[in-house]
Amino acid sequence: MEERPFNDISYERFLNEEKLMGSRCRKCGALFLPPRPICIKCSGTEMEWVQLKGKGKLGAFTCIAIGPPFMIREGYDRTHPYVSGVVELEEGVKAVARIEGVDGNKPETIKIGTRLEVEFLHRGEGESLTTFLAFKPCAGR
Amino acid sequence: MRGRRKLGRGVAMVGAGMSRFGMFSDKDSKSLFAEAFQEMLSTVDKGLDLRDIDAVYLGNFTNDFFVRQGHWGPIISDLLGLTPRAATRTEGACASSALAFREGVFAIASGFYDIVLVGGVEDMSKRSTEEVTQGLAMAASPYEVRAGFTFPGVFGAIATAYFGKYGATREHLMNVTIKSHNNARLNPKAQFNVSIRDIMNQRIEKAKKKGESIPTWRDEKEFLRDPKVNPVVAWPMHLYDCCPISDGASCVVLVAEEIARDFTDNPLYVVGIGQGSGKALHAKEDLTYFEATRYAAQEAYELSGLGPEDIQIAEVHDCFSIAEIIHIEDLGFFKPGEGYKAVEEGLTRLDGAKPINTSGGLKCKGHPVGATGVGQLVEIWKQLRGEAGERQVPIKDLRIGAAQSLGGTGGTCTVTILERR
Numbered sequence: 001m002e003e004r005p006f007n008d009i010s011y012e013r014f015l016n017e018e019k020l021m022g023s024r025c026r027k028c029g030a031l032f033l034p035p036r037p038i039c040i041k042c043s044g045t046e047m048e049w050v051q052l053k054g055k056g057k058l059g060a061f062t063c064i065a066i067g068p069p070f071m072i073r074e075g076y077d078r079t080h081p082y083v084s085g086v087v088e089l090e091e092g093v094k095a096v097a098r099i100e101g102v103d104g105n106k107p108e109t110i111k112i113g114t115r116l117e118v119e120f121l122h123r124g125e126g127e128s129l130t131t132f133l134a135f136k137p138c139a140g141r
Numbered sequence: 142m143r144g145r146r147k148l149g150r151g152v153a154m155v156g157a158g159m160s161r162f163g164m165f166s167d168k169d170s171k172s173l174f175a176e177a178f179q180e181m182l183s184t185v186d187k188g189l190d191l192r193d194i195d196a197v198y199l200g201n202f203t204n205d206f207f208v209r210q211g212h213w214g215p216i217i218s219d220l221l222g223l224t225p226r227a228a229t230r231t232e233g234a235c236a237s238s239a240l241a242f243r244e245g246v247f248a249i250a251s252g253f254y255d256i257v258l259v260g261g262v263e264d265m266s267k268r269s270t271e272e273v274t275q276g277l278a279m280a281a282s283p284y285e286v287r288a289g290f291t292f293p294g295v296f297g298a299i300a301t302a303y304f305g306k307y308g309a310t311r312e313h314l315m316n317v318t319i320k321s322h323n324n325a326r327l328n329p330k331a332q333f334n335v336s337i338r339d340i341m342n343q344r345i346e347k348a349k350k351k352g353e354s355i356p357t358w359r360d361e362k363e364f365l366r367d368p369k370v371n372p373v374v375a376w377p378m379h380l381y382d383c384c385p386i387s388d389g390a391s392c393v394v395l396v397a398e399e400i401a402r403d404f405t406d407n408p409l410y411v412v413g414i415g416q417g418s419g420k421a422l423h424a425k426e427d428l429t430y431f432e433a434t435r436y437a438a439q440e441a442y443e444l445s446g447l448g449p450e451d452i453q454i455a456e457v458h459d460c461f462s463i464a465e466i467i468h469i470e471d472l473g474f475f476k477p478g479e480g481y482k483a484v485e486e487g488l489t490r491l492d493g494a495k496p497i498n499t500s501g502g503l504k505c506k507g508h509p510v511g512a513t514g515v516g517q518l519v520e521i522w523k524q525l526r527g528e529a530g531e532r533q534v535p536i537k538d539l540r541i542g543a544a545q546s547l548g549g550t551g552g553t554c555t556v557t558i559l560e561r562r
Contacts, residue, residue, distance in 0.1 A: 060301045060302040060428055062293075062298045062375045065373045065375065066293070068271065068274055068291060069272075081376070084289045084290045094423045094424070095423055096288040096421075097288050
């Protein structure tokens with residue numbers, strides 16, 4: 001099985017490989033996303049990697065008109081807001097992520113509870129490859 | 142009911158001051174702190190000899206980023222001529238000086254020091270809005286930053302969760318904004334000491350002078366619904382839901398209870414302090430409350446033997462309008478999901494049963510992040526001593542006030558209760 005440490009570096013490298021990976025406590029079975037090295041339920045320290053299906057529903061969201069420089073470089077601004085949200089995954093954990101495939105200029109059309117599926121947004125190449133976790137509405141609802 | 146925590150000895154506040162909050166191209170952290178310090182000295186009724194100050198605790202979040210200079214403890218102690226006495230900087234994002242206050246209280250309660258200066262400073266306006274947004278986002282979790290969240294964005298998402306759970310709408314948030322502006326209108330230290338109505342009139346006058354079409358807003362809410370004057374920052378957070386970028390400083394002097402009356406006949410006693418820490422956004426069980434505030438409040442209530450019903454006025458950390466509603470619920474003033482109704486009914490107004498943010502709050506007084514926690518206590522000082530001027534709350538026998546600070550997205554929360562005896 002995977003020998004990678006249960007930290008953010010491993011989590012982000014998995015995202016580069018289009019895998020959404022969390023950690024599960026071998027003792028009590030608690031699941032964590034992003035991965036935690038120590039179980040906050042039972043204090044267990046033996047964890048194992050678990051791949052999540054990447055399906056869930058929208059729990060909360062916002063349409064951001066004034067973003068940080070790295071989002072502005074992607075072309076977002078006051079007239080082209082992007083959407084970020086909290087996604088409640090089928091496995092019972094949550095993720096914060098970009099929400100794609102919705103119109104940030106029409107927040108009234110974005111509904112809490114919308115079914116979503118994972119999308120991996122790759123930026124850069126080779127050593128400088130970074131992947132942003134995103135979700136989009138499921139095809140055909 | 143009192144808990145198991147206690148202070149080794151009593152601590153009192155005998156002086157409090159703040160600079161004007163605002164955006165000042167000609168003022169730096171040192172001049173702002175000097176301004177706050179001079180006002181603080183003028184409030185110590187029987188006088189304070191600088192040489193008697195044992196140590197300094199200074200809250201500052203991120204001048205490192207905003208003005209490219211760190212290590213502010215000794216810079217401020219040198220400014221005041223307090224070297225070589227100890228100067229310690231505390232960092233807890235927007236709650237940084239609330240932590241300085243708590244450290245000051247512990248230092249005296251332990252018996253180590255008798256007189257300490259506690260304050261905060263932040264100099265934010267020398268950078269672009271985008272850079273400030275990026276700087277403040279350093280207090281969020283790395284996952285939130287990666288997902289594109291800004292601070293208004295985090296509170297925007299929290300608002301959608303609150304709306305979904307309790308049926309509140311954007312219109313309810315406007316009630317918070319209108320009230321904050323009405324209070325700040327009466328606060329000469331506030332960054333925006335104007336009411337929404339004043340702003341509407343100013344805009345109408347300006348349009349008349351320029352020969353432009355005259356706006357026809359019927360009331361404050363119609364003004365706030367107008368996207369031309371109140372654009373989206375991070376939906377549903379609009380410009381008037383968000384605290385501004387501010388420069389400012391604040392400070393108070395704390396002394397051991399047994400010597401308090403050497404400085405004033407009217408000291409305020411620190412009866413409750415509490416601090417909690419919180420999880421990142423994705424790990425919260427529910428986005429509609431802050432676990433860390435509830436924990437800090439419980440700690441402060443238990444230390445003081447008081448409950449939410451005993452708190453007569455409070456300053457809460459309204460970095461965004463939705464935050465004020467959540468905080469007044471977390472402090473136990475109103476039940477979860479009832480805060481927005483209390484604001485709508487006017488209970489939190491200056492003349493209401495539970496006045497909240499009489500200073501105008503972060504929204505209107507300004508939010509120089511490192512100065513905010515102690516800045517809130519400066520307002521409580523003025524109110525409890527009956528020195529708040531035009532905005533003095535009309536409560537008879539006003540004795541007990543509280544302040545609540547929140548750092549990051551709820552990562553650090555504090556509650557402080559002050560009492561006049």
